[in-house]
Amino acid sequence: MIIEGYIHVLGDDVDTDVIIPGRYLMITEPSEVAKHIFEGVEPDFVKRVRPGDVIVAGKNFGCGSSREQAPVGLKALGISAIIAKSFARIFFRNAVNIGLPIFIAPQVVDYVNSLLETANVIGSFIKTTDVKARIDVDTGIIYIGDKQFMTTSIPKFIQEIMRSGSLIEWAKERLRSKQIL
Amino acid sequence: MGKTIAEKILVSHMIEKAADVKAGDYILAKPDIILLNDVSGPVAVKQFRRITNKVADPDKVVIVIDHFSPPPNLDAASNNKLLREFAKEQGIKILFDIGEGIEHTLLPERGVVKPGSLVIGGDSHTTTYGAFNAFGSGFGATDIAVALALGYLWFRVPESIRFEFHGTRPPFVTGKDLILHVIHDIGVDGATYMSMEFGGEALNRFNIDEYMHMSNMAVEAGAKAGIFEPNEVIIEWAKSKYGSIFNSFVKADPDAKYVDIRKYDISTMEPMIAKPHSPGNVVPISEVGGVSVNQVYIGNCANGTPTDLRQAAAILKGRKIADNVRLIIVAATRNIYKQALKEGLIDIFIEAGAFVTHSTCGACAGLHMGLLADGEVAVSNINRNFRGRMGSAKAEIYLTNTYVAAAAAVAGKIVDPRKIADWSEVKNFVYGART
Numbered sequence: 202m203i204i205e206g207y208i209h210v211l212g213d214d215v216d217t218d219v220i221i222p223g224r225y226l227m228i229t230e231p232s233e234v235a236k237h238i239f240e241g242v243e244p245d246f247v248k249r250v251r252p253g254d255v256i257v258a259g260k261n262f263g264c265g266s267s268r269e270q271a272p273v274g275l276k277a278l279g280i281s282a283i284i285a286k287s288f289a290r291i292f293f294r295n296a297v298n299i300g301l302p303i304f305i306a307p308q309v310v311d312y313v314n315s316l317l318e319t320a321n322v323i324g325s326f327i328k329t330t331d332v333k334a335r336i337d338v339d340t341g342i343i344y345i346g347d348k349q350f351m352t353t354s355i356p357k358f359i360q361e362i363m364r365s366g367s368l369i370e371w372a373k374e375r376l377r378s379k380q381i382l
Numbered sequence: 383m384g385k386t387i388a389e390k391i392l393v394s395h396m397i398e399k400a401a402d403v404k405a406g407d408y409i410l411a412k413p414d415i416i417l418l419n420d421v422s423g424p425v426a427v428k429q430f431r432r433i434t435n436k437v438a439d440p441d442k443v444v445i446v447i448d449h450f451s452p453p454p455n456l457d458a459a460s461n462n463k464l465l466r467e468f469a470k471e472q473g474i475k476i477l478f479d480i481g482e483g484i485e486h487t488l489l490p491e492r493g494v495v496k497p498g499s500l501v502i503g504g505d506s507h508t509t510t511y512g513a514f515n516a517f518g519s520g521f522g523a524t525d526i527a528v529a530l531a532l533g534y535l536w537f538r539v540p541e542s543i544r545f546e547f548h549g550t551r552p553p554f555v556t557g558k559d560l561i562l563h564v565i566h567d568i569g570v571d572g573a574t575y576m577s578m579e580f581g582g583e584a585l586n587r588f589n590i591d592e593y594m595h596m597s598n599m600a601v602e603a604g605a606k607a608g609i610f611e612p613n614e615v616i617i618e619w620a621k622s623k624y625g626s627i628f629n630s631f632v633k634a635d636p637d638a639k640y641v642d643i644r645k646y647d648i649s650t651m652e653p654m655i656a657k658p659h660s661p662g663n664v665v666p667i668s669e670v671g672g673v674s675v676n677q678v679y680i681g682n683c684a685n686g687t688p689t690d691l692r693q694a695a696a697i698l699k700g701r702k703i704a705d706n707v708r709l710i711i712v713a714a715t716r717n718i719y720k721q722a723l724k725e726g727l728i729d730i731f732i733e734a735g736a737f738v739t740h741s742t743c744g745a746c747a748g749l750h751m752g753l754l755a756d757g758e759v760a761v762s763n764i765n766r767n768f769r770g771r772m773g774s775a776k777a778e779i780y781l782t783n784t785y786v787a788a789a790a791a792v793a794g795k796i797v798d799p800r801k802i803a804d805w806s807e808v809k810n811f812v813y814g815a816r817t
Contacts, residue, residue, distance in 0.1 A: 214570055214660060218768040219775070223748035226421045227450055227457040229428060241775025261571035264604065265768060266747070267506040269425055269522040290575050290606055291506055295522035358408035358536065372433045372528040 204281045204302065204336040206253035208313055208345075209246075210328040213259035217271040217292065226268060231277035234270045238278050242326040249324070252279035255334040257313045259285065263292025272296045282336055284343065284352075286310050297359055298368040302338055305353040309334075309343050312350070384635030386542040387609045388577035391517040391632055395500045397534050405541040405639070412534045415494060415501040416442050419485055421449040421747075422504030422523045424461040427468050429527035437472040438533030444494060445469055445477040446485040449743040453480075454750040483715030483741045486510035486518075486598065486683040491715055493623050497612060498630035502529055507765065510684050512580070512597035512609035513590060515616050515631055519606050540606045541641045543573055544634075546582035549649035553805035556693070557592030558685070558763060558783035561599045562654040563646065566664035574604030576641065579634065581611040584648050589813075590619045591687035595783075598684030599765050602661040653799065656781035659769040667786060667798050677754060678703075678791035679762040679772070680784055681712025682746040688718055689812065690763060690784045695727040696811040697788035697803055698734040704794030709736040710752045712744060734791075748772045754779075761790040 225237045239246040256262075256275070262285040263271060272295045275283070283296065286307040296303045313332065321331040335344040341352040355363070365371035383404070385393070393403050395411040403409060418426055423445060430437075437443060445465050450458035462480070469477040478488055486507055489495045497515035501508060504526040511518030521535075529535040545564055565572070578600045585593070593610050600608025610616060612631035620628045653667040680686070680694050691713060703709045711731050713719035719740060722728050731738045737752075745752035746764045753773030754760055760772055760779045763786075767779035780796065785808070789799040799808075 216766075216768040218748065218766065218771045222770050222775075224750070224753070224773075226747075226749065227455065227461055229425050229461070241770040261574065261604065264570060265506065265601075265766060267422060267504060267520045267522050269422065269524060287571065287574065289571070289604055291520055291522055294525060298522060298524040298528075356408065356538075358538075362536075368524050368528055369429060369432050372531050375532060376434055 202338040204253065204255065204338060206255045206281055206334060207251060208255050208257050208330045208332045208334050209250070210313060210317065210330060211256060211258040214261045214264055215258055216265035217263055217268050218265055220263070220271040221268060221274050226270060228270070231273050234274035235277035238274045239327060243324055246324070246327050247278060249329045250279045253281045254279055255336070256280055256283045257310055257334070258283065259310060260287045262288050264289035267291045269295050269299065272299055272301045276301045284309050284334070297362055300367045302336070304336065304341065304343065306343060306350055309345060309350045312345055312348060383639065384637030386577065386634045386638045386640065387579055387611060387632050388517060388540050388542050388607055391498060391500055392537055392539050403539060405539050407539045409537055409539060410534050411500060411537050413502045413529060414442065414499045415444055416526060416529050417485060417489070417501060417503035417505065417508060418443065418445045418465065418526060419449055419505055420447045420451065420458070420462050420465060422526065423465050425523035426504055426526040426530065427464060429524045430530045433527065433531040437474065437530050440473045441475065442533070443474045443476070443530065444489065445474060446482070446488060447479050448484045448741060449747065450749055451480040451742045481716055481740050484683045484686065484743060487594070487687060487714035487718070490514050491717060496624065496630060497616065497620055498632045502526065502535060506601045507598050507683050509600040509605060509608045510594050510598040512600060512607055513593035514619065515610055515612050517607050517609060520601060538575065540575055540577045542577040542579050544579045544581060544640045544643045546643065546645045547584040547648055548582050548645060549584050549647040551584065551587040552649065552651055554653050554785045554799050555648065555651050556783040556785070557588055557595035559651060559654045560648065561596040562656055562664045562781065563651060565599065565603045565662050566654070567644065568603055570602060570660060570662040571604040573600065576605055578603065578605045578608040579611065580608065585610070586614055589689055590615055591689035594684040594687060599661065602765060653783055653786050655786065655796070656767055658767055658778040658780065661766060661781060670796050673780065673796045674759060675707055675761050675790045675795055676758040677708045677710065677752065677760045678787050679710045679745055679752060679760055679764065680787050681714060682743065682764045683714065684765070685763040685784065686712045686714030686718065686741070688721055691718065691722050691727050692812040693784040694788040695730045696808040697785055697792065697799060698736070699730050699811070701734055701792045703735040703791045707791055707794050708752070709734070709791040710745065711736045711738045713741060715741055745772050761787050761796060763787045
């Protein structure tokens with residue numbers, strides 16, 4: 202699978218309260234959650250996202266609350282992948298579980314940040330750029346313009362879940378085969 | 383090779399025993415408790431129904447309606463109803479409805495969590511159970527759904543960092559200050575994917591409510607769990623809950639392997655403050671002064687304990703809150719509320735001018751019951767001061783211990799409680815003859 206989209210750049214320690222504020226957590230419908238993504242810090246962000254777009258962020262992306270509405274809302278908004286220096290633990294699991302591709306690639310993050318001076322950028326907390334990312338999900342190779350980057354390989358066990366499509370499918374397979382282990 | 387507390391608890395819950403499991407391994411383990419609340423629970427139920435229609439082990443499931451509680455709107459009311467119906471349909475016996483308490487204070491109080499338990503919760507602050515020598519960890523709704531369906535879940539066995547506290551306990555320093563100090567030291571991602579293990583003789587001079595302050599915020603350093611080693615305080619607590627025969631405490635082996643061991647002398651520590659907008663943006667109180675405050679909020683899943691309420695009352699006793707300040711105080715459970723009534727704490731709060739409420743996650747998570755407007759400043763003993771956490775993204779939140787929060791309500795600005803209250807009186811009021 203190939204993912205291709207414009208890049209939105211964020212900094213370090215982006216927490217899930219900023220992604221989707223608590224007062225919307227009674228909403229469970231993904232398309233409704235999507236309307237409020239990053240509302241407090243970048244009210245027009247939802248209008249800037251085109252389907253397929255990619256987030257590039259610093260370290261500890263998705264820290265804080267376990268709210269699954271954070272990755273679910275980003276995905277429903279059209280974000281097709283997140284590349285970061287590192288992810289907070291629960292966000293990492295949630296993204297894998299719901300099938301939102303995530304990649305740990307510090308060198309991509311540094312390179313994209315180095316392009317900000319010359320790129321066309323709008324926004325402050327989130328910098329929406331005219332730079333495109335192209336990700337080969339199967340090989341984990343990321344292309345920014347003509348530059349090519351490898352990503353940190355994903356543990357085998359997590360690859361098994363990803364191959365199932367989502368944790369839901371993985372669990373269904375287990376129930377079907379009545380496997381204990 | 384020796385094992386840490388985290389390794390031992392996870393290994394003992396594996397669905398199939400295996401030799402030599404260690405940090406970094408992926409395992410399947412059966413939790414003792416699967417916790418759902420009214421925020422992540424409805425999403426988990428929705429995901430669960432995509433897998434199956436039968437909960438593997440209903441006796442392991444605990445549901446707490448505490449977040450949008452009581453429900454402030456129709457969506458929240460429907461979510462609460464959905465959980466009640468799910469419990470009935472699946473034969474889940476333990477559902478704590480509105481007003482019973484906030485999950486992480488309620489479960490230990492009701493004897494649901496024990497030392498050595500493996501608890502998975504659809505809430506990041508499930509780490510709080512580490513205060514009771516249990517492995518508690520937060521998960522998203524889909525993980526909880528899968529655990530409901532299978533009765534087990536996948537875990538990566540975490541590496542551990544050991545934190546040791548030595549020295550004497552300074553005035554007005556609580557568990558909150560110790561954990562803020564640690565987060566400042568290692569950073570908000572300093573323990574990502576790892577287990578924090580707390581030990582050292584100084585901890586014997588803090589009580590179990592204050593251990594909750596610490597384990598609660600382990601996740602604010604990115605940790606998967608924050609577990610106390612069994613000590614006299616925890617042993618005493620377990621005895622009082624489960625009787626003298628209780629013996630499932632989990633200790634690390636002397637040759638357990640740690641990523642790091644960090645030692646702190648707390649003797650010279652002062653109350654700490656996390657400034658906006660990060661729990662890691664921590665300074666000693668002597669470096670913050672005079673910040674004007676609009677709202678003081680006391681009480682959440684680990685900071686509306688009897689100890690916190692006594693700490694607040696010790697400062698508020700005989701005083702009034704400043705003009706133009708709102709003070710909201712949340713008793714974490716119904717039993718704590720009752721106890722506070724009996725001790726006269728609620729009277730003190732009301733006389734001081736506070737808004738006192740039953741248990742709810744309320745404004746701590748920016749849900750309802752006291753959100754902040756643009757430009758407002760809050761001082762709170764809660765666990766997160768992220769941008770927009772308590773309402774407007776243009777508001778500011780300072781995280782402090784309960785003494786500092788109560789003192790801010792009285793002064794209308796951030797002040798050092800050591801300047802407005804006498805420690806020997808406060809100490810006697812809060813801890814009585816116990817210290």
